[in-house]
Amino acid sequence: MTQDSTAPAPSPRSASDPQAANAERLRDVDYLPPLRKAIPLGIQHVLAMFVANATVPLVIAGAAGLSGADTVFLVQMAMFVAGVATLVQTLGLGPVGARLPIVMGTSFGFVPVMIPIATTQGLPAVFGGALVGGLAMATVGLFYRRLSLFFPPVVSGTFVLLIGLLLLPVGFSYVGGGFGAADFGAPHHLLLAALVFVITVAFHQFGRGFLSEAAVLIGILVGCVAAAPLGLLDFSRVGEAAWFQLPIPLQMGITFDPTAMLAIALMAVVTCAESIGDISGTAIGGAEREATPRELSGGVMADGLASTFASLFGGFPQISFSQNVGLVAFTGVASRFVVAIGGAFLIVAGLVPKLGAVVSAIPAAVLGGAVVIMFGMIASAGVKMLSHATFDKRNMLIVGVSLAVAIGLPAQSGLYAAAPAQVGVLIESGLIPGAIASIVLNLVLPR
Structure with missing residues (x-):
C-alpha cells in the first residue's frame, strides 16, 4: 500500500518510542490494523451514526403517512445504501471516492425540503428530486479543481467549525432523551449521558492502545448495561423484524416533478460546502494534514453518485456523517480500512433487519453522552483548520x-x-x- 505524499514523515521520536510510532501508524489512512482491533473500531463508527441514519427515513415516513411495512423498508434501505456509499468513499471506484476514513449516511440537511414535497407531491417526487440533486452534486465534484478557489482554508475551516457548532444542540437533544421524548430531560437520561461521557473521556485519556482507541464503543456499551435495569432497552422490534430481505429497486416509485427537482438540486449544490468541510476535517483531524484536491473532488463525486444510487433503492441523499469525522479526530485512528469494515457492517444491517433492530435499541441518552464529545471535536478540527489561514x-x-x-x-x-x-x-x-x-x-x- 502506498502512503499519500502529503502524509507526515516519521518523526525522530517515533523511531525510539514504540507508542509514538503506533500512534503515527494509526494516522496513516492506508494502514490496516490487526482485524481483532479493526473490526470493533469499524463497528464503533456504525454505532456512532446508526440511530441518526435511521431517523431521517422515520421522520419522512411519518410525514408522508406510510404504513409500518414501508417504514421498515425505508429504514432498511438507509442502512444498505449508507454501507455501499461508505465502501465507495473509503476504497474508491476510479476517480470517485476520497479514499479517506469517511462514513456515509442519510443527510439531515435535506429533511426540511423533503417533508413538504413528500406531503404534497408524494414520496416518488422526493426520489426523483434526489436523483437529479445527486447528479448536480457529482458535477460540482467533477469540476472541483476549477472551483477550488471558492474553498481556501479560511472558508473550509469555517464550514467545519459551523458544522460542529450547529450539531451541538442536536447532541444535547440526545442527552435529554431524544427529539419528542415524553420524559425529555428526566434525571435518568441525564445520568446515563453523564456516565457515557465520563467513561468515554476516561478511557480516551487514561487508556492505553486499543482501550483508548475504542473509548466511544466502550462508553456506549457501559451505557447500555446501565440502561437495562432502568427498562430503557426496548428489543420488541427485534422480534418483529425479518431475518433477511434483499433491496428492491424502485419499490417506492419515482417521478420527476420540476419543483421537487429544483429545490433538492439547489440544496445538493449548497450542501457540497458541508461535504468539503467534512472531508477537510477528516484529513486534518485524522491524518493531521490538509485534504488533497483529488480527495476533495472524489469525495464530493461519491456523495453525489451515492445520492443518485440511493434514490433508486428507496434511500435519501447521502453525505459524510459529521459525528464520524469527530470520532476519527477523537480516537486518532485514520485508517480508511477500519471505516470500510463499518461500511460492510452497514450493508449486513441493511440485509438483516433484525441486526438493525438490535442496534437501534440503544437509548438516545446513551448516544448523547458520546456524540456531544464528537460534535465538539468537529468544532475543534475547524479551529485547527483555521489556524492554517x-x-x-x-x-x-x-x-x-x-x-x-x-x-x-x-x-x-x-x-x-x-x-x-x-x-x-x-x-x-x-x-x-x-x-x-x-x-x-x-x-x-x-x-
Whole structure:
C-alpha cells in the first residue's frame, strides 16, 4: 500500500518510542490494523451514526403517512445504501471516492425540503428530486479543481467549525432523551449521558492502545448495561423484524416533478460546502494534514453518485456523517480500512433487519453522552483548520460574519417570515447561509 505524499514523515521520536510510532501508524489512512482491533473500531463508527441514519427515513415516513411495512423498508434501505456509499468513499471506484476514513449516511440537511414535497407531491417526487440533486452534486465534484478557489482554508475551516457548532444542540437533544421524548430531560437520561461521557473521556485519556482507541464503543456499551435495569432497552422490534430481505429497486416509485427537482438540486449544490468541510476535517483531524484536491473532488463525486444510487433503492441523499469525522479526530485512528469494515457492517444491517433492530435499541441518552464529545471535536478540527489561514482583518471578518449569520439569523425566524417557503428552509438550516456568506466574502473582499 502506498502512503499519500502529503502524509507526515516519521518523526525522530517515533523511531525510539514504540507508542509514538503506533500512534503515527494509526494516522496513516492506508494502514490496516490487526482485524481483532479493526473490526470493533469499524463497528464503533456504525454505532456512532446508526440511530441518526435511521431517523431521517422515520421522520419522512411519518410525514408522508406510510404504513409500518414501508417504514421498515425505508429504514432498511438507509442502512444498505449508507454501507455501499461508505465502501465507495473509503476504497474508491476510479476517480470517485476520497479514499479517506469517511462514513456515509442519510443527510439531515435535506429533511426540511423533503417533508413538504413528500406531503404534497408524494414520496416518488422526493426520489426523483434526489436523483437529479445527486447528479448536480457529482458535477460540482467533477469540476472541483476549477472551483477550488471558492474553498481556501479560511472558508473550509469555517464550514467545519459551523458544522460542529450547529450539531451541538442536536447532541444535547440526545442527552435529554431524544427529539419528542415524553420524559425529555428526566434525571435518568441525564445520568446515563453523564456516565457515557465520563467513561468515554476516561478511557480516551487514561487508556492505553486499543482501550483508548475504542473509548466511544466502550462508553456506549457501559451505557447500555446501565440502561437495562432502568427498562430503557426496548428489543420488541427485534422480534418483529425479518431475518433477511434483499433491496428492491424502485419499490417506492419515482417521478420527476420540476419543483421537487429544483429545490433538492439547489440544496445538493449548497450542501457540497458541508461535504468539503467534512472531508477537510477528516484529513486534518485524522491524518493531521490538509485534504488533497483529488480527495476533495472524489469525495464530493461519491456523495453525489451515492445520492443518485440511493434514490433508486428507496434511500435519501447521502453525505459524510459529521459525528464520524469527530470520532476519527477523537480516537486518532485514520485508517480508511477500519471505516470500510463499518461500511460492510452497514450493508449486513441493511440485509438483516433484525441486526438493525438490535442496534437501534440503544437509548438516545446513551448516544448523547458520546456524540456531544464528537460534535465538539468537529468544532475543534475547524479551529485547527483555521489556524492554517492568516488571521488578518479580512479573514477575521469572513469568519465573524459567517458565524453571525449561521447562528444568529435562524434564531430569529421573524426576520425572514415573509420570504418564500424554500428560502426560509435554506436560512433555517444555519449552515447554508453561513457557507454562502463565507464563500461570497472570500470572493469580494480584497486580499
